[in-house]
Amino acid sequence: xxxxxxxxxxxxxxxxxxxxxxxxRGEAALPVLYALIVATLFPFxxxxxxxxxxxxxxxxxxxxxxxxxxxSLDGLFRPDWEDGSLEQLLLAPQPLGLLLAAxxxxxxxxxxxxxLLASPLLAAMLHLPTAVLPVLMAALxxxxxxxxxxxxxxxxxxxGTRRSGMLLALMLLPLMVPVVIFAAGAVSAAQQGxxxxxxxAWLGAALxxxLVLAPAACAAALRIALDA
Amino acid sequence: MNPRPSPAAATLLEVRELAxxxxxxxxxxPLNFDLAGGxxxxxxxxxxxxxxxxxxxxxxxxxxxxxSARVDxxxxxxxAAAGMALLLGHQLGLKADLGVRENLAVAAGLYGQRExxxxxxxxxxxxxxxxxxxxxxxxxxxxxxxxxxxRLRLLPARLWLLDEPFANLDRAGIALVNRLLDxxxxxxxxxxxxxxxxxxxxxxxxxxxxxx
Numbered sequence: 508x509x510x511x512x513x514x515x516x517x518x519x520x521x522x523x524x525x526x527x528x529x530x531x532r533g534e535a536a537l538p539v540l541y542a543l544i545v546a547t548l549f550p551f552x553x554x555x556x557x558x559x560x561x562x563x564x565x566x567x568x569x570x571x572x573x574x575x576x577x578x579s580l581d582g583l584f585r586p587d588w589e590d591g592s593l594e595q596l597l598l599a600p601q602p603l604g605l606l607l608a609a610x611x612x613x614x615x616x617x618x619x620x621x622x623l624l625a626s627p628l629l630a631a632m633l634h635l636p637t638a639v640l641p642v643l644m645a646a647l648x649x650x651x652x653x654x655x656x657x658x659x660x661x662x663x664x665x666x667g668t669r670r671s672g673m674l675l676a677l678m679l680l681p682l683m684v685p686v687v688i689f690a691a692g693a694v695s696a697a698q699q700g701x702x703x704x705x706x707x708a709w710l711g712a713a714l715x716x717x718l719v720l721a722p723a724a725c726a727a728a729l730r731i732a733l734d735a
Numbered sequence: 736m737n738p739r740p741s742p743a744a745a746t747l748l749e750v751r752e753l754a755x756x757x758x759x760x761x762x763x764x765p766l767n768f769d770l771a772g773g774x775x776x777x778x779x780x781x782x783x784x785x786x787x788x789x790x791x792x793x794x795x796x797x798x799x800x801x802x803s804a805r806v807d808x809x810x811x812x813x814x815a816a817a818g819m820a821l822l823l824g825h826q827l828g829l830k831a832d833l834g835v836r837e838n839l840a841v842a843a844g845l846y847g848q849r850e851x852x853x854x855x856x857x858x859x860x861x862x863x864x865x866x867x868x869x870x871x872x873x874x875x876x877x878x879x880x881x882x883x884x885x886r887l888r889l890l891p892a893r894l895w896l897l898d899e900p901f902a903n904l905d906r907a908g909i910a911l912v913n914r915l916l917d918x919x920x921x922x923x924x925x926x927x928x929x930x931x932x933x934x935x936x937x938x939x940x941x942x943x944x945x946x947x
Contacts, residue, residue: 510818511847519844523830523837530832530870591826598794599845600818606845734797 516601517609524613535617538575539625545571546629557634564633565643565694571629572622572647573654573683577676579618580658583610584666584729593666597733603726611659611722619651642697642707646690649710656714656721657682663728686710747772747894747925748793752802755788762788763946765802770942772893772923775916777930780946786929787824789946790896793927794822806894818846821892823900827883831872835863835882838871839889846890854889861885861911876903881911888915895919895926 511519528535549567550560587593587610596606626647630640661679665671693706746769754764763785770776778786791797793804795812809816829838839854848854858867861881871879880903887895900912916926927944 511844516845519841522844523833523841526837527830527832589826590830591824591828592830594794594796594822594824594826595828595842595845597796598817598820598822600814600847601845602814 510600513601513605516599517605520596520606520609521613524610525616528613528617535621538579538618539621541578542571542575542622542625542629545574546632549633561634561636562698564630564635565639565698566691567633568626568629568635568643569647569650569687569690569694572619572626572651573687575622576618576651576654576658577679579614580655580662580679581672581675583614583659583662585662585671588666588733593729593733597729603729604722607659607663607725607729608722611655611725614659615652615655619655623647623651636698639694639697642703643694645707646693646710649707649714650686650690653686653710653714653717654683656717659725660721660728663725663732665732666729667732686713689713745772746770747774747807748776748927749805749808750793750802751804753789753792753799753804754801755785755792755797756800764800766944766946768942768944770894770925770927772925773920774925774941775920776925776927776942776944778927778944778946780929784946786946787898790822790824790898790927790929793894794820794896796822818890819892820894820896821846821887821890822896822898823883823887824898825902827879828886829871829879829882832870834868834870835874835885836867838882839885842886843889846892848889849891852889857885857889860888861915862907877905877908880904881908884912884915887919893924895924895928897926897928899929901930 546567549563553559553563584593587596597603599606623644626644627640630643635643658675658679661675661682665674665678668674689706689709693703693710696703696706748770750766750768752765752767754766755762763780766789768776778789780786788797792799793806793811795816798812804811806816806819809819811820830841833841835858836854839857843854855867858864861884863878863881863885866874866878871882874882884900901909904912916928919926
């Protein structure tokens with residue numbers, strides 16, 4: 508009658524969320540389509556000059572991907588909160604932070620990964636020099652999990668409030684400013700032929716910090732949000 | 736204050752001077768009662784008298800304003816007590832896109848399974864034979880309730896906190912809840928139940944807790 512291990516619980520939650528995403532796999536395409544359309548608007552708004560577009564391409568892709576993720580973040584805890592399964596997670600014998608980490612991982616896999624796969628296409632549409640693409644991808648690989656982790660924290664804080672979409676953007680986007688600065692800094696350094704490792708290393712350091720702290724902070728935030 | 740008393744007839748739930756106030760407005764309490772293994776407590780009270788709140792406090796989701804509660808000697812919300820009590824609330828905690836079997840598998844992955852209890856048998860026991868792999872969203876309200884009852888049966892929790900378990904159920908369903916409660920109590924489990932309808936249930940309760 509002993510409780511299942513933390514690992515069993517982690518796998519159960521991860522499996523459940525991936526299965527749920529698979530059942531509604533049409534929805535996974537929405538953030539990608541959103542990013543595609545937003546990135547398409549820039550050449551229309553700014554004119555199709557290759558030189559201008561290639562200078563702003565990395566920044567546009569970066570911001571577009573992060574905004575597309577922002578739109579999907581509300582679905583991280585809200586459905587679970589509404590149908591009562593969040594309470595089941597809160598009351599489970601495993602550490603809540605670990606179970607939430609499984610949810611965040613599943614969310615990253617189902618929303619950020621498709622966006623990552625689509626971003627070379629977005630970059631090519633905007634004439635990003637091919638040589639810089641690996642740096643942009645590296646920056647995105649580090650920035651998107653950061654967005655998921657910080658986003659989860661803010662979503663956890665706002666899960667009990669109604670119409671939290673705008674609140675989520677207002678609280679989360681300021682937190683993402685340093686991430687955007689370092690990610691864009693790496694790409695623009697690479698574009699000018701300068702060393703770009705330092706900003707990427709900063710992003711990596713921030714990601715490690717968030718990986719350790721965000722799930723536990725998320726757990727505390729959820730307990731507060733539900734204790735009302 | 737022995738932290739792990741022996742399973743039979745030992746006090747499973749101990750509530751002392753428990754009170755709850757929402758924004759300085761008293762909701763209920765102070766309450767005093769014990770519930771031993773093998774007992775069913777019936778929480779009586781009008782709408783808004785704090786029945787659900789009491790259950791959420793005992794589950795460890797809410798903090799009481801004053802007083803204390805002990806589940807098997809541990810405070811609710813204590814990580815060591817997690818999984819000891821199982822809450823069945825108005826939201827059933829089922830994922831609508833998953834089948835009954837898949838929902839139960841997730842719950843078992845988190846909480847474990849009662850000894851000698853299989854997922855398939857449990858589904859049969861609650862009368863959802865043939866619906867095991869149907870997404871929960873396609874089930875009727877009563878069938879959803881039965882799926883949630885299957886979780887109670889499957890998981891090894893000793894204390895059941897049931898909020899209106901009879902809602903949405905037909906006569907056979909009400910009999911099912913009573914039968915599950917009997918089995919649970921026979922295995923030295925305990926249950927706290929809130930209800931306002933089902934008169935048939937009253938004989939089952941060995942203890943009444945009135946909220947005013």
